[in-house]
Amino acid sequence: MKRSFAALARTFFLLFALTGFFASCTQDGDGPLSVMPDASSEEATGFVLAATLDSGKLVHLLSDTLYIHLSKIWSFSDCSLKSLNMHYGSEDSLFLITPEVNIKVNPEDCPAPMYRPDTVFKLLLGDVVPSEITQIVVKNDADSILDSIMLRRGKFVLDTFKIYIDSSFNDMASLPLRTKESPSILRVLDSLTPQVFYWRILPAKCEMRVDMCDSIVADTIYPSSWNVEDTALVPLRYSCASEDSVYCLDSKWVDDSTALGKVNVRPDTVWHTSIYYVEEVPECAMMSRYSYYNLSWGSYAYFIRELVVPDETEKSCGPSSKKDWMAYNLSTNELVQDREDEDGPQVDSLYQIWKSATVAPDTLLADTTESK
Numbered sequence: 001m002k003r004s005f006a007a008l009a010r011t012f013f014l015l016f017a018l019t020g021f022f023a024s025c026t027q028d029g030d031g032p033l034s035v036m037p038d039a040s041s042e043e044a045t046g047f048v049l050a051a052t053l054d055s056g057k058l059v060h061l062l063s064d065t066l067y068i069h070l071s072k073i074w075s076f077s078d079c080s081l082k083s084l085n086m087h088y089g090s091e092d093s094l095f096l097i098t099p100e101v102n103i104k105v106n107p108e109d110c111p112a113p114m115y116r117p118d119t120v121f122k123l124l125l126g127d128v129v130p131s132e133i134t135q136i137v138v139k140n141d142a143d144s145i146l147d148s149i150m151l152r153r154g155k156f157v158l159d160t161f162k163i164y165i166d167s168s169f170n171d172m173a174s175l176p177l178r179t180k181e182s183p184s185i186l187r188v189l190d191s192l193t194p195q196v197f198y199w200r201i202l203p204a205k206c207e208m209r210v211d212m213c214d215s216i217v218a219d220t221i222y223p224s225s226w227n228v229e230d231t232a233l234v235p236l237r238y239s240c241a242s243e244d245s246v247y248c249l250d251s252k253w254v255d256d257s258t259a260l261g262k263v264n265v266r267p268d269t270v271w272h273t274s275i276y277y278v279e280e281v282p283e284c285a286m287m288s289r290y291s292y293y294n295l296s297w298g299s300y301a302y303f304i305r306e307l308v309v310p311d312e313t314e315k316s317c318g319p320s321s322k323k324d325w326m327a328y329n330l331s332t333n334e335l336v337q338d339r340e341d342e343d344g345p346q347v348d349s350l351y352q353i354w355k356s357a358t359v360a361p362d363t364l365l366a367d368t369t370e371s372k
Contacts, residue, residue, distance in 0.1 A: 045141070049074060055069070058149070058288055061155070082102040084099060085099070090130060165360075166361045169360060182278070183303070188273060188357075190274055198263050200234070200260050218237075220234050235255055275295075278325075279305075284323060290303060291303070
């Protein structure tokens, strides 16, 4: 009985203490905290931290709608964003877009604030852009470029096609080699690097003879790959001269590392090559995007390519390899251009190589065989 009374007393004491604690925290007029001290409002200027033009595409056509995605807008919150204005101007060949973020922070509570909001603007360039403009740039108020896109006048031409790459492309002695017509694939031998490998004989003995041979011959098994930094051990075995006889079981050869032969030198050469995608294009056209797969010898390679074909009002040209010819280095996935610091063939020399290169067969055997 005494224990029950003591437990009940402790419970009442705990409830009394909690009631006093909450009562001490409650005052008249409690509610949401004020956003600004002294119920004042402040106006300021924010900025845009990131922007994307046309979802990151390479080229924008003058006749199309330009989409400007502004993200990470520093405006305290979306409730404090008073206005978002876009300023436009031109400088040489650039069309400049600069967002202006105006902020007004009020003492009222924001029901559902969104920090760092984003938005999308749509802009019709039309005739307001001078003819010398070739690039659109969006930047913030700190004069930092957030994104850029090339501006062209013309149309997009999308094509899908396949190019047969004969197995002779894997023969280094036949390079330079290309497929015929346009578009085509060109493989060029860039350079040769001589090197040597070291090896020595590792004798082997047979533990179990299955059949005595009338005559035997020496046989060496060279490795399928070589390490320049190591001396390779090449096993030396003796086999029957006649293929009809068996001299030793394959599992019964035992290498003898105590009787190694002298070190020998095996010369070798590393062939350095490059593969190019080459196409004759309309004057001043350029590649907007392309992709390919199954690029291997003795089969078809498949391409998806989109060109920007300019109209008569276009005054700029490129970037392209030549005015009506372009080449992509498939080894580096880059457009070949005239650059003094670039290794490998330049535009004009590569074009001459392409014109004089041997044309490989362009059809599969199955394609030329008539069905019977």
